[in-house]
Amino acid sequence: MRLPRPHRDDLFIAAAGLACGLLLWSFGLYTKSEELFPQRWATLIPLVVMASMEAVRRTLPRTALAVGTLAIVGDQFTNGNLATVLMFTDVVYAAVVYGTTASARRIPYSTGLITVGVTIAFLVWWQNAFALLIGVITGMISFLPAVTGAIVRNHREAADSARLRAEQTALLAEMDRTQAVGAERARMARELHDMVANHLSAIAIHSTAALSLDDEATTRRALGVIRENSVAGLAEMRRLIGLLRDSSEDTGPAAVPRLSGLDALVAQARTNGATSGLAFRLDDTREETGEQLPAPVELAAYRIVQESLTNALKHAAAGTVTVTLVRDERALTVRVTSPFGDRPGPRAPGSGAGLVGMRERVALLGGTFEAGPVPEADGTRIWRVRAELPAEERTPEA
Template sequence: MQIPNGWPRRRWAWVAGLGVAALLVLTVMDLGQHYHVPLGAVFALAIARALALGLAWLRPRLAVVVSLFTTAVTAALTTPVASSEPWPWGTTAAFGHSFVLAIAGARGLGRRELVGWWVATQAVGIVAIELAPDRGSWSSLIAMAVLSAAAVVVGDLLRSRAETNRRLAEQETISKAERAERERLQERARIARELHDVVAHHLSVVVVRADSAPHRLPDVPDAVRAEFTGIADEARASLTEMRRVLRLLREPVQQTGELGPQPGLDQLAELVESTRRAGADVQLVGEVPSGFDPAVELTAYRVVQEGLSNAVRHALHAAVQVAVRRRTGELEVTVQNEKPPRPVVPAPGSGHGLTGMRERVALLDGTVSAGPTPEGGYLVHALIPVGEEMASGDHGHGR
């Protein structure tokens, strides 16, 4: 792929301009002092030589054509003042043409094309010696052959380096875009999970409390009963709409971390109590250990939260038991409800809760099982590895 051409910028623009001017002056001095050539031709050839060098930055192929043509015309119009002077290639001709080849190569001419121009240059020198053997010798072609060959190599290396840098820059841009996209998807997954774990839980509690209020409160007027029914219906509709949004937000991206303050096992009793206030028969069995890694406590809290949400949606009037126990190297979390005494119309669900719970526990190399019990109830059971370390202040919290 060709590299975009253009005149150098900043300080290199001055370097390029001075190089063109220097080649113009040196060509005039070289031709005027070491060769028999009319003065008008000296300036014309010097201007053509400088023009070719300037064009090398802007139009590489045209620059090589102009340079080689100028070199051939210079050989045809000049005669050395002494046999020691190089011919057909003068000093400025050899260096000027080599610089043009190097810059043209750096500006995008391919390797094969550069080699072709190098061959054409040597061919011009051979023809010149054949036509005017008295002006020079075969050995005078060596300098041009070596200089132009070095120019071809340098030009090709510069072009390859520029292309490599461009590809690295493109790859870095792609990598940044991929990282940004990955972070975006992770954030979407985090938002979806937190919406379900927090908002869905509380909306489920609203539904349950509104549905059960006419049964829990004595002498509820019909107007109030209808109001409770409307609240429950609106909350169910909100749950449905929110879960539609969750389907758009959730992506198959692993969660890498949590942002902001997160609940732990210290808040478990409060969670159970809030669910009990909604009318559910929930008991926190035994003492709740603490002092674990925050990620472990957060995961255990979310398992209980999701288990309770499922219980109040599908078995409101059934007794629910929550237990968190420390085993050897593991934290065991269970949420089990008995068979509901009467059928319950569950609030709408999306299945994201159990999926998110399994993902959370799997990130800590734990396991989760959830399913009906032989007695007709439902059991959520999680084992979360915690290692042998525990804070020295390990203690329990009752209900």
């Protein structure tokens, strides 16, 4: 197994400690005299070993502490070197700061018990106050560095936790912002599609008819419908731009389409679809209860009818398009049926975005939506759009 490479700062600390120890040794400055190994060279062994452990204090903290403990114990049997003692305090500190979490919890307790044990042992042995001094020195070179390392580690972990929380908060804020922007873009896309697609579809159909039929009356009638829808579409676009523009001067509420405007919407569809053999009928069976639906529900229902009529102008075969509204105490049901099949004459292309927008509107309100061909009792098929919108929350009509 390849050992980790020592940190550059640890190598500098080890070199500085070894140099200081050699300087003290060269001048004969020892911490004790008349020991078991009084030879001068014996002091260098713990010094060199401790300096070597300083080099790996960050990469191998547990090994450095274990070997350093043996070195400081061996130093007590020589004349002793102050640099060896000081480097041992740094090894204890590094073992707590850079070691594992379990080691960081155990080392302060272990050194504290060692300090108390040494103090009691020397008190029993010597039975004088000098034993207390030995205990204080033991605590200073073992327990105090361990406690200092624990304090530093706790502060670092608290700072890391605070930084992580700040990063998570910033990430959540960015996610919320992205979701809000996406939701607003989707809402704008639905509004733009529902407000303008109807007029542009009519323009496409009648312009195709004007180009393909060589009849002056038909051309003039088609151009009239094109102009009418162009003006209406431009007005709708200007209204949408006004809603999107951030203007501090515009403090008035924006006009929201309501179901009371369905008569005009169906009348416009009747005009646009006359050349395609389409007839339009509104069957509003809602009960007059004196209460009105919430504005979001009315807007969604209005847009669903508007988009369904637009799709009928684009794709429906000749026949009658029926818009039916039914309301009970629980929900408002919107149903639009149109003849299903191929039809002669000009048709406007579709992208499928209308069905997606209707489905999204209903889903936002917690309702149900379905669209597709269904068989009739006489064997024919119709295209049916059906949306059920919840209407539990209602506000009394002023």
